Amino acid sequence: MIQTIAFYMFAVLVIASAVMVITARNPVHSVLWLILAFFNAAGLMVLVGAEFIAMLLVIVYVGAVAVLFLFVVMMLDIDVAELRAGFVRNFPLGIVIALVLLAELVLGIGAYQVGAIELGTPMASDAPAMLESNTGAIGALLYTKYLFLFEAAGLILLVAMIGAIVLTHRPPKTKRGHQDIGKQNRRNPDEATQMKQPTVGKGVEL
Amino acid sequence: MTEFFQSLGMSYEWAWGVATISGILLIALPLMLAVAMIIYVDRKVWAAINLRRGPNVVGPFGLLQSFADGLKVFLQETIIPSAANKGIFILAPIVTFTVALAAWAVIPFSATAVLANINVGLLYILAISSLSVYGVVMAGWASNSKYPFFSAMRAAAQMISYEVSIGFILVSVVLYAGTFNLNEIVMAQKGHGFGIVNGYVFNLLLFPMWVMFFISSLAETQRVPFDLTEAESELVAGYQTEYSSMSFALFWLGEYANILLMCMLNALLFFGGWLPPIDWAPLYYVPGIVWLLLKAFFFFFMFSWVMATVPRYRYDQLMRLGWKVFLPISLLFVVLISGWLMATGHYGAAA
Numbered sequence: 001m002i003q004t005i006a007f008y009m010f011a012v013l014v015i016a017s018a019v020m021v022i023t024a025r026n027p028v029h030s031v032l033w034l035i036l037a038f039f040n041a042a043g044l045m046v047l048v049g050a051e052f053i054a055m056l057l058v059i060v061y062v063g064a065v066a067v068l069f070l071f072v073v074m075m076l077d078i079d080v081a082e083l084r085a086g087f088v089r090n091f092p093l094g095i096v097i098a099l100v101l102l103a104e105l106v107l108g109i110g111a112y113q114v115g116a117i118e119l120g121t122p123m124a125s126d127a128p129a130m131l132e133s134n135t136g137a138i139g140a141l142l143y144t145k146y147l148f149l150f151e152a153a154g155l156i157l158l159v160a161m162i163g164a165i166v167l168t169h170r171p172p173k174t175k176r177g178h179q180d181i182g183k184q185n186r187r188n189p190d191e192a193t194q195m196k197q198p199t200v201g202k203g204v205e206l
Numbered sequence: 207m208t209e210f211f212q213s214l215g216m217s218y219e220w221a222w223g224v225a226t227i228s229g230i231l232l233i234a235l236p237l238m239l240a241v242a243m244i245i246y247v248d249r250k251v252w253a254a255i256n257l258r259r260g261p262n263v264v265g266p267f268g269l270l271q272s273f274a275d276g277l278k279v280f281l282q283e284t285i286i287p288s289a290a291n292k293g294i295f296i297l298a299p300i301v302t303f304t305v306a307l308a309a310w311a312v313i314p315f316s317a318t319a320v321l322a323n324i325n326v327g328l329l330y331i332l333a334i335s336s337l338s339v340y341g342v343v344m345a346g347w348a349s350n351s352k353y354p355f356f357s358a359m360r361a362a363a364q365m366i367s368y369e370v371s372i373g374f375i376l377v378s379v380v381l382y383a384g385t386f387n388l389n390e391i392v393m394a395q396k397g398h399g400f401g402i403v404n405g406y407v408f409n410l411l412l413f414p415m416w417v418m419f420f421i422s423s424l425a426e427t428q429r430v431p432f433d434l435t436e437a438e439s440e441l442v443a444g445y446q447t448e449y450s451s452m453s454f455a456l457f458w459l460g461e462y463a464n465i466l467l468m469c470m471l472n473a474l475l476f477f478g479g480w481l482p483p484i485d486w487a488p489l490y491y492v493p494g495i496v497w498l499l500l501k502a503f504f505f506f507f508m509f510s511w512v513m514a515t516v517p518r519y520r521y522d523q524l525m526r527l528g529w530k531v532f533l534p535i536s537l538l539f540v541v542l543i544s545g546w547l548m549a550t551g552h553y554g555a556a557a
Contacts, residue, residue, distance in 0.1 A: 056329070
């Protein structure tokens with residue numbers, strides 16, 4: 001009963017906010033609706049008992065990705081009329097993507113009716129771990145059966161990170177604007193200041 | 207509590223609903239009272255360090271000052287700037303306040319007194335605290351004004367930066383405890399220091415993590431010396447510049463609820479939570495919540511102490527500290543701690 005109410009609440013909110021993402025006129029509103037959709041999707045995952053994934057969804061998507069998204073969208077000066085013009089031009093492409101998504105959905109539903117997917121079938125040694133909390137279960141699978149895939153994913157992320165740093169890092173061309181923190185901290189009053197005793201009517205030579 | 211309401215003759219659903227709502231009220235209402243009093247404590251400590259008297263007019267020793275302020279704010283007019291984005295402008299303080307309260311659902315006040323004793327408690331807190339940036343960003347953007355917007359940008363960058371190192375610090379605690387459940391993390395600290403003292407802070411590998419966690423929690427709650435989001439010398443009052451009346455009060459309450467939460471987390475994760483400081487039987491007769499509140503109060507005193515003594519950081523120094531100091535050190539310690547745990551054979555004990 002409680003689960004049913006909660007399920008319909010989350011489900012309706014996910015769909016409603018997803019619709020609002022594409023219909024909202026203001027891009028910032030769109031991002032905020034998207035965040036609401038993420039949040040309710042996390043709620044749905046809690047309901048099916050995948051609380052670890054749900055929390056990761058909130059931490060990664062809501063806490064990091066969407067913040068940066070919002071950050072960028074807020075700083076852009078977006079002209080809605082220009083976007084409308086683009087809409088007409090990109091309409092055929094949109095239709096193609098929509099068709100692909102529709103085909104995927106149909107395939108997905110078709111595959112669902114064939115039977116359960118046996119992706120995460122544990123090896124004999126992992127079986128006890130699967131009975132534990134789902135954090136432990138995910139860990140047991142990731143670090144045994146899918147160890148290679150997991151490390152490959154980590155490597156790809158590392159390459160992406162280094163790539164981003166290489167693309168954005170520019171060595172300072174001039175010394176201007178460059179700070180040497182250690183040098184700043186080493187400064188002391190004796191070498192940074194001079195005492196002068198100017199007589200009346202005479203300036204100070206530095 | 208559900209059983210109690212069921213014994214009154216309610217069906218399970220109704221008993222669950224009533225029990226949950228009363229549990230929420232049992233946490234939220236004392237929390238609001240605690241926030242009011244802790245603002246008073248903050249001002250008193252600050253004043254004492256500055257050799258001033260602090261609030262001393264309303265009520266005995268000025269104890270009712272926060273309530274007087276609350277009443278004043280409540281009676282003011284709510285002003286919404288004409289150029290503001292109205293919906294988000296109103297929503298922002300509500301989001302801040304709600305998120306600040308939501309994190310308290312998993313805090314264990316004693317071995318049994320916890321609203322939601324979930325397995326991923328610590329992850330939940332991390333998730334909720336990463337949400338708290340939205341209130342600030344929404345407020346800054348919706349105000350449609352220069353300084354609040356600068357403040358929102360600063361807040362977003364600052365909170366993301368420090369969340370990374372906080373994440374690694376929490377990972378090292380989780381590695382030691384072997385669980386995300388806050389109650390079990392507290393129990394794992396029992397007799398941790400030589401079998402005498404309770405708390406991870408007495409561990410040589412975790413002590414530096416606690417120091418970093420304390421500083422990061424100052425940054426995460428935007429307290430001095432990291433209060434660049436409301437730097438009054440540069441940004442008027444930061445993201446809350448355009449707010450008045452109750453919407454302003456909601457920001458204020460949310461901010462202090464977050465500070466109290468961080469104090470609680472310091473106590474729970476590193477100082478043994480509701481366990482007495484020394485693992486000695488007679489001390490266990492004191493209820494756990496007393497120990498927890500004492501520890502949290504001590505940390506709040508440290509927050510105020512820092513506020514009264516330390517000048518504000520410059521923004522690039524803040525970023526440097528987060529990314530170039532805390533992140534590498536915490537990453538190094540995650541490796542060190544997991545290596546130590548593997549070497550001493552802790553691995554597999556809990557998993």
